[in-house]
Amino acid sequence: MKSHETLTLIEQITRNDGSSYYEIANMVQNGRAEKAAMKGLIKEVRIIQLNIPRSSSVIKYEQYVNEHFTMPGEDFDEFPEWTKTPEIQKVVDQILHENHVA
Structure with a gap:
């Protein structure tokens, strides 16, 4: 099932090992x-x-x-990190640059 998310924010997620990454998300995903x-x-x-x-x-x-991910339901027991192809990582990097985050 495809999602129909509108992305409206940039968040920083810190993994349990202390490393972090930026994600383009929305308020529901942030929740x-x-x-x-x-x-x-x-x-x-x-x-x-x-x-x-x-x-x-x-x-x-x-x-x-x-196209590639679905929003997790409210009762979940894992938090999957969205994998990015090298091309899509460049798109994310461009978004971060456009918003003076990177």
């Missing part, structure tokens, strides 16, 4: 990450920027996410 942190599945999540501009890069990443 899932907050719950994952409370369950100990990740160390923490914090919003870096709200209401990011809807650039062509954001639209491209949004299409990728909606």
